[in-house]
Amino acid sequence: MAETTTATTPEAPDVPEGGVPEREVVDPAAWTCPAPLRDHPTVVLGHGGGGALSAELMEHLFVPAYGNPTLAGLGxxxxxxxxxxxxxxxxxxxxxxxxxxxxxxxxxxxxxxxxxxxxxxxxxxxxxxxxxxxxxxxxxxxxxxxxxxxxxxxxxxxxxxxxxxxxxxxxxxxxxxxxxxxxxxxIPDGVDIRPQRAVPGDVVIVSGPIGLHGIAVLSLREGLEFGAGELASDTAPLNGLVAAMLGVTRDVHVLRDPTRGGVAATLNEIASASGTGVVLTERDLPVPEAVANACGFLGLDPLYVANEGRLVAVVPRAEADAVLAALRAHPHGRGAAVIGECVAEHPGTVVARTAFGGTRVVDLPLGEQLPRIC
Amino acid sequence: MAETTTATTPEAPDVPEGGVPEREVVDPAAWTCPAPLRDHPTVVLGHGGGGALSAELMEHLFVPAYGNPTLAGLGxxxxxxxxxxxxxxxxxxxxxxxxxxxxxxxxxxxxxxxxxxxxxxxxxxxxxxxxxxxxxxxxxxxxxxxxxxxxxxxxxxxxxxxxxxxxxxxxxxxxxxxxxxxxxxxIPDGVDIRPQRAVPGDVVIVSGPIGLHGIAVLSLREGLEFGAGELASDTAPLNGLVAAMLGVTRDVHVLRDPTRGGVAATLNEIASASGTGVVLTERDLPVPEAVANACGFLGLDPLYVANEGRLVAVVPRAEADAVLAALRAHPHGRGAAVIGECVAEHPGTVVARTAFGGTRVVDLPLGEQLPRIC
Structure with missing residues (x-):
């Protein structure tokens, strides 16, 4: 398929002798809501990145094809x-x-x-x-x-x-x-955990340092070194951590593991599904020094880098201390931290309070900064 | 990985200056029962063929690695x-x-x-x-x-x-x-269908013409034509057919769909799992003329060609007529036919009575005659 890689710079269509441009038999423009896909007549790496391009593929190609609206749920x-x-x-x-x-x-x-x-x-x-x-x-x-x-x-x-x-x-x-x-x-009785359940007032917790998996794989692949000793993937099973949380409260609203697209994609999906706003505090993000160095060098944002052994939990404020303590008592949750909250303002949008006192919008990434990290 | 395609003709290992041949850190010879795999230090297409090479990979590599003996069940x-x-x-x-x-x-x-x-x-x-x-x-x-x-x-x-x-x-x-x-x-209550349940006296039924999928894909891929009109894949869902059979009796012993490795591989797996012998009657095999022509031309045996919309059923003799009638009444089972029986002789071995009155052993194929047909 190497011959069809002109994803973003398609050549002009051939014009046969009759003067009418040739057209595909199957026309992406005829799909349910073609607009976003028409910009990308062929598959690009970003379609596998867990960001906006992946979401478009899901919404405009797979869901209509499968005729199953529940598939569109963002869990x-x-x-x-x-x-x-x-x-x-x-x-x-x-x-x-x-x-x-x-x-x-x-x-x-x-x-x-x-x-x-x-x-x-x-x-x-x-x-x-x-x-x-x-x-x-x-x-x-x-x-x-x-x-x-x-x-x-x-x-x-x-x-x-x-x-x-x-x-x-x-x-x-x-x-x-x-x-x-x-x-x-x-799924145990009485447990109802899904992105739609986030509400203003909820606290956003991450279970440990972020960005390690993506940067570790990238560093190895590209032959880069950023504090080599620290940089290992965080890949780990999180079912024990979840059981520990459910041991202190069944009232966990949302859990997600921020893999492709990182914490930014995960929080955008939660904000979008629940219709709440999310506010992050940048200085509270647990970013290891080696990840920060690598991101600085490469022009990446650790919020968008994939993790494979972390979870984001959205819990009622009343349960936050107990959940945080349960996480920190578990080997895979020692570095757990509160990183933000859900708010009634700017519904569906994620905003970060920067270290300099300003705010910035944290968008859903288009594709992925680091392809093929999982 | 194109550089490692010397699957069956590996080059001599490099001999470093010290004169000792270099060795892999992970040595296939150290695996649980290395014999069959040592002949194939790299993956060959046959490992994906559903035959003896696939079975060796399962038995000697995956089952020991997963530590799960139930995985070895042939269902x-x-x-x-x-x-x-x-x-x-x-x-x-x-x-x-x-x-x-x-x-x-x-x-x-x-x-x-x-x-x-x-x-x-x-x-x-x-x-x-x-x-x-x-x-x-x-x-x-x-x-x-x-x-x-x-x-x-x-x-x-x-x-x-x-x-x-x-x-x-x-x-x-x-x-x-x-x-x-x-x-x-x-799985409905009271249903117990698995390869181990075949016993001498059981009747072997196939639900329709065999060999269509493999020959249809091969013909297209290689640009061959053998009675083009007839040659289309048999791909179809068989759950309706199974429901029809279970509607007449719950006492179905074995069901298998003869995909990779064809009817021959399926019957060998049943014979091996149950410890019964299987005798086929070649003239009773429903082989479409176009498949027979193609197999004759290509030197293939239709028993080894993949199907994607057929099942092999092993049922007690007392139920055979009712099951056959139920199959034939269903759109996907119109061509159903009795093709053989289970016997106490030659346990674990499949034998075919040939059209000329002799018999031949129908072996488990090593790999696959037609790679990448599914």
């Missing part, structure tokens, strides 16, 4: 009922490059990612599927290392890999290993 | 219990080339494939996930057509696409669209 997983059981169901594909990075590899990333998507609905993750797309010629020892990482991460998270599948594509048509994990978990 | 889906509900859970990735072929495309193939894997345990498929790995530069109209096919196939099968994910890889690292579908369904 990390779907809530479905089957045989009387209320289940969370989620899927994610992983195309991270390189396959191995400080702090993890595509295998534990894929397990933790789906475990976390399930946990963000309050579910207890139970069973995972694992589908490999292997590239012909990749060493079996590499596949073995990835599979071992899948197994170890599943054991650490307390979930079972119940079913799997392996396909192989010809050399040159992949990147060694692509991985898909899907998962199901049971 | 198309896992049976798990969650919140008191008995569920089937399955996953499959799809890398078919080309994306569109007579009778379908990667979108409906992916929906029907997972619907069928769930249905083969007797489950009523309910919810699917759909994960896209898109290649930068692929036209959005192509993605839209695939998504429309996903939606239409889900509607036809009576399932809901509940959750999804989209990743994008750089141009040259994919084939336009790779797709993963996972699914969950509810």
């Amino acid at each position: 990390d997983s779907a809530t479905v009922t089957l045989g009387g059981a209320r289940l969370a169901f989620s899927t994610d594909s992983y195309v991270v490059r390189p396959l191995f990075f400080p702090g993890g590899c595509i295998g534990d990333l894929a397990v933790n990612g789906t475990v976390n998507d399930l946990a963000m609905s309050g579910a207890q993750p139970a069973y995972l599927s694992c589908g490999f797309i292997l590239e012909e010629g990749v060493e079996l020892s590499v596949v073995g290392q990835v599979a071992q990482a899948v197994g170890a991460a599943a054991e650490a998270a307390g979930v079972t890999v119940a079913t799997g599948d392996t396909k192989v594509v010809e050399a040159g048509h992949g990147d060694g290993v692509y991985l898909n994990t899907s998962g199901i978990g049971l | 198309d889906s896992a049976t798990v219990t969650l919140g008191g509900a008995r569920l089937a859970f399955s996953t499959d990735s799809y890398v078919v080339r080309p994306l569109f072929f007579p009778g379908g495309c990667i979108g409906d193939l992916a929906v029907n494939g997972t619907v069928n894997d769930l249905a083969m345990s007797g489950a009523q498929p309910a919810y699917l996930s759909c994960g896209f790995i898109l290649e930068e530069g692929v036209e959005l109209s192509v993605v839209g057509q695939v998504a429309q096919a996903v939606g239409a196939a889900a509607e036809a099968a009576g399932v809901t696409v509940a959750t999804g994910d989209t990743k994008v890889v750089e141009a040259g690292h994919g084939d336009g669209v790779y797709l993963n579908t996972s699914g969950i369904g509810l």
